[in-house]
Amino acid sequence: MLRLDPDRVRASQRARGESESLVDDLIKADEARRNAIAHYEELRAEQKALGKQVAQADGDDRTALLSHTKELADMVKKAEAAQNEITIAFDQMLRQIGNLVFEDVPPGGEDDYVVVETVGTPRDFEAEGFRPKDHLELGQLLGAVDVERGAKVSGSRFYYLTGQGAELELALINLAMSTAMANGFIPFIPPSLVKPQAMEGTGFLGQAAQDVYHLEQDDLYLVGTSEVPLAAYHADEILDIDTLPRHYVGLSPCYRREAGSHGKDTRGIFRVHWFDKVEMYVFCAPEDADAEHQRLLQWEKDFITALEIPFQVIELAAGDLGLSAARKYDCNGWLPTQDRYREITSTSNCTDFQARRLNIRARFDSSTAPVATLNGTLCAMTRTIIMILENHQQADGSVRVPQALRPYLGGREALTRR
Numbered sequence: 001m002l003r004l005d006p007d008r009v010r011a012s013q014r015a016r017g018e019s020e021s022l023v024d025d026l027i028k029a030d031e032a033r034r035n036a037i038a039h040y041e042e043l044r045a046e047q048k049a050l051g052k053q054v055a056q057a058d059g060d061d062r063t064a065l066l067s068h069t070k071e072l073a074d075m076v077k078k079a080e081a082a083q084n085e086i087t088i089a090f091d092q093m094l095r096q097i098g099n100l101v102f103e104d105v106p107p108g109g110e111d112d113y114v115v116v117e118t119v120g121t122p123r124d125f126e127a128e129g130f131r132p133k134d135h136l137e138l139g140q141l142l143g144a145v146d147v148e149r150g151a152k153v154s155g156s157r158f159y160y161l162t163g164q165g166a167e168l169e170l171a172l173i174n175l176a177m178s179t180a181m182a183n184g185f186i187p188f189i190p191p192s193l194v195k196p197q198a199m200e201g202t203g204f205l206g207q208a209a210q211d212v213y214h215l216e217q218d219d220l221y222l223v224g225t226s227e228v229p230l231a232a233y234h235a236d237e238i239l240d241i242d243t244l245p246r247h248y249v250g251l252s253p254c255y256r257r258e259a260g261s262h263g264k265d266t267r268g269i270f271r272v273h274w275f276d277k278v279e280m281y282v283f284c285a286p287e288d289a290d291a292e293h294q295r296l297l298q299w300e301k302d303f304i305t306a307l308e309i310p311f312q313v314i315e316l317a318a319g320d321l322g323l324s325a326a327r328k329y330d331c332n333g334w335l336p337t338q339d340r341y342r343e344i345t346s347t348s349n350c351t352d353f354q355a356r357r358l359n360i361r362a363r364f365d366s367s368t369a370p371v372a373t374l375n376g377t378l379c380a381m382t383r384t385i386i387m388i389l390e391n392h393q394q395a396d397g398s399v400r401v402p403q404a405l406r407p408y409l410g411g412r413e414a415l416t417r418r
Contacts, residue, residue, distance in 0.1 A: 120310030348374030
């Protein structure tokens, strides 16, 4: 695409609010790289031909050829080093280019999203005769959330889920995993520590690098989402096209520095450094990616609806997309004590961006090509717990358990004060 339609790449960079000049720099770097490769290959071809001549020569001719062979070997070595250096520089520049944004994605930044759909009606607590408590106050009344001891043991933005809080998370995990499996997803419990190649390949060492925990001594990264190990599961593989689409669902802890969030959402467990999440991931043929994206979004909507949480679906503007996404939808649940919708799930169409970087291909019409990948959050535990506590609270401080969740809580109809 860089060579064939650089204007398309420039347009995508412009939509993302990123540098267009990087495209011009890349084109120059690509030309230099190809020239370096050609020069190296010419010298290698000459070296091979010279080797044959040496084998057939004798006397002074052989001596002269051997002398030239040494000179040529030094030239080949330097040309190879130059080629490698230029290629590394080119690859590093290329990694800065985000996935090509679809042309109909809304323009703008974080505040320029488009509301696609509103589902459900927020409760009128005033009409019910009481002021809603926030999730932390409710969590403390229920003996479900302990942020004070979380901070004592681990620092700010850490917490304990205790008693009914822990039971609620386990119930959500079981509901989410059983729902995904009923929809044909294969369950995974993936590693939460990954090599740099996995993090780089999925696009999390670009603009999101400051939000990632790195264990320098081991050169491993703590994942911020199981999207990373699920994507890298098939790195450097050629998939059987008859097995596509592949639907995987992973349960893992997620670790995020929350860089740049100083002073934001400091109360409670909305924005934390660690939480558990059930994540859907899809490998499919590129032409099926749009349809798979809509399916992921529908599964998210169905899950939130089953928990009886009012929500909105929004499409993010181009300038708010992560490096790997060509299009992204968020589902934002209603938060009564903030009187606004807040993000609880998201789903991204990454087209073939991650597959190219991770070298994941399938054989299409006798040739291999990258597949498409997509991801979607089915249930991020802390934020879903917040939504359940606040939206289903009762005047006496108890919390009604949504019908869909009751079988996973032993039939319990409410979380009660302890």
